Amino acid sequence: MHGCKRARLGPFVRTSEIGDPGFDLGGCEQCQVKHGAENLQKPPMSVPSVEGFARWNFERKADLAGAISANAAAQGRPLRLFSMYTGWGTAEMVANSVGRVFNALKGSNALQVEVAWMCESNLDKCRYLAEAFKEVQHIFTDATEVASGCAWEYRTGRRLLVPMDLDGGFVGYPCVDLSSLNTGPGQFKDASTATGKGYANMLKVVDKCDRLSFLGVENSGNMWHKRKEDQFERPIDIQDAAFRERGFLASSHRVSAHEFGPPQSRTRSWSLYMRKACSRADGLEGEVALSNLFLSFRCEALSLPKLLAEIPGFRKAPAPSEKVGKSAKWMQQFAEIAKRLGQEQLDLKVQEVLSMDLPLTSREVHVVAIAVHELQARGVDLRKEPVVIQVDQGFGRSWHRSDHRIAPCIIPKGKYLLTGPTWRLMDKQEKCFLQGVGPQEIRAYRMEELLSENQLNDMAGNAFTAQICMAAYLSFLVCWNSGARPGMEAKQEPVGFRV
Numbered sequence: 001m002h003g004c005k006r007a008r009l010g011p012f013v014r015t016s017e018i019g020d021p022g023f024d025l026g027g028c029e030q031c032q033v034k035h036g037a038e039n040l041q042k043p044p045m046s047v048p049s050v051e052g053f054a055r056w057n058f059e060r061k062a063d064l065a066g067a068i069s070a071n072a073a074a075q076g077r078p079l080r081l082f083s084m085y086t087g088w089g090t091a092e093m094v095a096n097s098v099g100r101v102f103n104a105l106k107g108s109n110a111l112q113v114e115v116a117w118m119c120e121s122n123l124d125k126c127r128y129l130a131e132a133f134k135e136v137q138h139i140f141t142d143a144t145e146v147a148s149g150c151a152w153e154y155r156t157g158r159r160l161l162v163p164m165d166l167d168g169g170f171v172g173y174p175c176v177d178l179s180s181l182n183t184g185p186g187q188f189k190d191a192s193t194a195t196g197k198g199y200a201n202m203l204k205v206v207d208k209c210d211r212l213s214f215l216g217v218e219n220s221g222n223m224w225h226k227r228k229e230d231q232f233e234r235p236i237d238i239q240d241a242a243f244r245e246r247g248f249l250a251s252s253h254r255v256s257a258h259e260f261g262p263p264q265s266r267t268r269s270w271s272l273y274m275r276k277a278c279s280r281a282d283g284l285e286g287e288v289a290l291s292n293l294f295l296s297f298r299c300e301a302l303s304l305p306k307l308l309a310e311i312p313g314f315r316k317a318p319a320p321s322e323k324v325g326k327s328a329k330w331m332q333q334f335a336e337i338a339k340r341l342g343q344e345q346l347d348l349k350v351q352e353v354l355s356m357d358l359p360l361t362s363r364e365v366h367v368v369a370i371a372v373h374e375l376q377a378r379g380v381d382l383r384k385e386p387v388v389i390q391v392d393q394g395f396g397r398s399w400h401r402s403d404h405r406i407a408p409c410i411i412p413k414g415k416y417l418l419t420g421p422t423w424r425l426m427d428k429q430e431k432c433f434l435q436g437v438g439p440q441e442i443r444a445y446r447m448e449e450l451l452s453e454n455q456l457n458d459m460a461g462n463a464f465t466a467q468i469c470m471a472a473y474l475s476f477l478v479c480w481n482s483g484a485r486p487g488m489e490a491k492q493e494p495v496g497f498r499v
Contacts, residue, residue: 301406
């Protein structure tokens with residue numbers, strides 16, 4: 001390491017949190033050349049789809065295809081991947097999209113990718129994956145069985161040996177015991193909890209995969225919090241240390257979906273782990289290169305007007321059934337807010353929302369009224385500007401406070417109101433668009449045909465954001481030394497792609 005003070009990061013590279021420009025080596029010209037420091041001027045994303053994001057990145061990063069092409073030629077066989085807990089096929093969607101776009105480029109060596117297996121505990125997900133991803137060899141239903149090496153397979157109904165001759169994979173194990181909504185959070189490494197068991201299963205699979213070169217891991221943003229349940233250690237530090245002990249480079253980040261294009265505020269923890277022997281650079285330099293490359297795929301959130309222009313038509317949402325309970329707790333909450341903000345002002349907002357004749361319950365009308373009051377106080381003209389308001393959230397949580405142009409996190413049963421010249425509820429395709437899943441994926445993977453409306457709403461971005469997954473996957477394809485194998489000494493080669 002040369003003498004740049006910014007490059008002296010201690011024995012381990014620190015991980016990167018949201019809003020952090022990465023390892024910030026931009027103050028040293030030598031670092032910019034050597035490590036590929038990120039250009040902080042984030043470009044605008046152009047296409048609201050997974051495949052569009054892949055095509056756009058190949059177009060704007062001239063050296064990306066060349067670096068991947070060289071690795072594809074050296075590999076000489078299909079790249080074998082797996083996925084655990086990644087939802088409705090997000091990892092496979094990303095691998096397929098990158099493969100199609102890359103192989104359509106002229107003059108590139110073919111990138112052959114096959115997904116050896118997927119594992120999801122939810123049988124509804126397994127049923128969908130079996131129909132939508134028929135090229136995937138196996139679909140397993142129990143991650144604990146998979147981690148043992150022998151598991152029940154969904155299609156055949158038989159117990160099979162789990163293929164472990166894998167090059168890479170993606171894991172998004174349960175976050176329930178880390179969630180802020182959980183009143184009884186558990187220890188991160190406690191294998192009796194859902195999170196602890198998922199974490200343990202992931203490491204068991206890694207230990208069984210002798211040639212595994214890369215793993216992308218997603219979880220809750222709370223991985224970055226010091227927790228008393230873990231003796232005030234951060235779970236992300238525990239996880240990074242476990243992979244470093246196994247001979248991997250560790251590059252972890254706390255990022256939000258809107259940093260990679262989709263206009264949704266979903267902050268998650270994303271980690272890239274790469275076997276040292278299979279990386280083009282070792283140690284600190286390798287982790288810096290991997291991190292800077294991953295962060296270079298960030299871009300401006302796709303604007304709502306541009307996103308809505310892609311929508312072929314609008315299907316009117318059904319009117320809700322008014323639920324009348326014995327207690328109206330929300331009325332008391334609204335009254336308390338009215339005392340602070342002004343009853344007369346809020347009554348006017350309620351009447352304004354009612355005049356739109358929207359299919360909303362009384363409670364939802366009052367939630368929207370609060371959101372309208374707060375947004376207009378910020379100078380937002382809701383008659384002109386499209387803003388997404390989650391009408392079934394709690395008071396004050398119905399829109400993203402830090403930037404009203406970004407939608408709240410999409411949840412399966414969520415109901416979302418779109419403002420502008422005509423106020424209306426968003427349909428299920430529009431909710432998929434907010435999550436970065438576009439019309440190509442909806443058609444190609446038969447989403448409307450095979451999924452219920454709630455399932456489609458939850459399709460990709462709620463738990464495992466496709467565009468962030470793709471940034472991790474592309475970073476691996478560039479930094480990967482496909483000619484090396486685990487157990488070999490890493491070659492000290494410069495990373496072939498410059499940000």
